[in-house]
Amino acid sequence: MKKIDGHKLLNFASHLDDSTIEQAKDTAAMPFVHPHVALMPDAHSGKGSAVGTVIPTLDAVIPAAVGVDIGCGMIAARTVYAEADLAGRDLAALRVALEDAIPLSPGNYNDNVDRYPFTRARIALLEDLAQRNEVDLGHSTTWRRQLGSLGGGNHFIELCVDERDRVWMFLHSGSRGVGNKIAQKHIKVAQRLMEQWWWTDRLPNRDLAFLPQGTREFACYLRELAWAQRFALENRAEMMDRFRVALAEWMGVDPTTADQLEVERVNTHHNYTVKERHGGRDVWLTRKGAVDAHEGVRAVIPGSMGTRSYIVRGKGNAAGLCSAPHGAGRRFSRTEARKRFTVDDLAERMRGIEYRHGEAWIDEIPDAYKDIDQVMADAADLVEVEHVLRQILNVKGQ
Template sequence: MPTKASPKVLNYASHVDDNTLTQAAETARMPFVHPHIALMPDAHFGKGSAVGTVIPTTGAVIPAAVGVDIGCGMIAVQTRLRAEDIDGMDLGRLRTRIEDAIPLSPGNYNSGLNRFEFTRARIDSLDEQATDDGVDLSHSPKWREQLGSLGGGNHFIELCLDERDVVWLFLHSGSRGVGNKIAQKHIKVAQRLCRQWWIRLPNADLAYLPQGTPELTAYLRDLSWAQRFALENRAEMMDRFVAVFAEWFGDNVPGGVDAGSDSLEVDRINCHHNYTVRETHAGKDVWLTRKGAIDAHEGVRGVIPGSMGTRSYVVRGKGNPAGLCSAPHGAGRRYSRSEARRRFTADDLAARMTGIEYRHGDEWVDEIPDAYKDIDQVMADAADLVDIEHTLRQILNVKGT
């Protein structure tokens, strides 16, 4: 059950630090918040506003609350295969094929646009939207090459099994460098305007763009494009993942069993967890910013990842109005990256990843599961917000540095 952490903050997190609560209360005091802020079970301290915060606003949007990885989110594909169908197959070879098909790590883009037949249609559609809506992408001349690339940090690609031993493909990423450039551009505009108008803010990252201004109109136009890019970026990577997985599976099946990508996929879920959208809450139309939260309206399906080496969940929303029809986006960090590196080693990570195929090394120590909250507790705290449909456990993990 949620608790009232401050007059306009409803807290669903059973484990949350004082800095995060202070940050949420600070955001909730902005005069245009309606009716309250919902702090998700995975909430933790962030830049400007806490990660895991759902912020409904009337008449204004806070660009830094949306964040710099606009449209970051998850995509999951259920296949027709079961664990016994891939038992004994070389997961290391699959991992290298994935790493060859999908550029990893910040700054790594595609060297060309013609390797996969489905890529061009996505680029053309995004190009058309940018032209029709007047989205200026001159700051990101390489945005086309970024489509279908993973990035780094907590972004990942995984092969999973659910509670029935059904095989799932799973990944986490967002709008890459182009989304970051769009976000930084409008955050600076909001900060400049608030200084110009002598608006006193608790911190500069709560600078906002008022409704009715050309600056908000421009931000929402660019935001819509960046959210679309993030959605298509995940779909592009997933299509590549499905293709290389089907090829790998076919290579391992005697007798040339049909493993075409079209015949493998049974279900697909693609959802944002860093974005702003128009919704109605407590009788008013608001701009709802989900910073580290997913849509959990009644019946809406979503994906909540754990951390590297822990379970993830396919969920269905309950439409809880107190929770602003939202749910957590993952485990949420317990330790900062620098603190995790101070506490843990590559050997600690290897012990936690026993039985999971991954690329060994100390680059991912800050992503060790111990650096995150207990995903089982997060899901227990989210019981009023979502129902769990499937529980996924990974057997292969790919990360960028």
């Protein structure tokens, strides 16, 4: 850990580019930050504030710092199977089954909500939450069909094996189109308020526009933010239940007993805001690309496709604001990765792993990300590692 002089900023990353540092300095300079901003080991530049930034604020929230994929995160579930149980089975067939069960890529939603018996209960829960909290979803009439869909970018589904050769189901996704609409709506509201209150010229950049506690706009954002975070949590759970059914069928097990295949589950956000106590004060803590690492809290830290991932337990590090990295973190932008690497490079890096081949995923090549082993070494004071996972199957959104 290193304090960046002259700023309320602590850095846990051994490798940072200048743009990430400057973004973090801008965020830390906001007058309501308390006690400091923490940069996680996987930090890299992002929109408004750097990804991998933990931002504690007094009586205000910055919607763009939370981000447009509200509640994005990871879910991992350990199964009853060992790697030896999969011997001789066609992983490509499981990949195709997963692609059929879970709509992939932005804009791809379910044709209906009746295919699986567990979907309706989740929709009813979210409908009730929206009604009780007066959440306006008029901008997203398809949100029900979005539930159980993956999305694109670095969202993925994987079958993994841990250090004891136990098989895990693993996936990464968030609040999909509905969460994006909620985020964009409130980012614009915050920017409009800054203009009305003559605050725009005092902001390091427009994407640090904030909503003050006590205003109607703040209260509305917090209600809709909470709903989007719950949608993201339920979305991952929905996809994991579908994954479990597909795995059962692939293994020749009655899919109605698929719940018996699962031993344990960890479902965590890494893009969200929550009220916590830090530096002796109650703050709104925004983890933008970071996970909760309070003492004993379990979390999931994925590597890039083709590298290791981790199940961890938090150490409650106060300097790190009880947080930890959310993954490897990008080293090269998507555009730069496409300039540097080819589809053959990707195939070489994914040797021995079943995955979706093609140029669409070049920008997700492991070389475009930071070294996950270095990230985890930098995070040694933040979390302890429980399990180390390696992929045997990967499905990416496009």
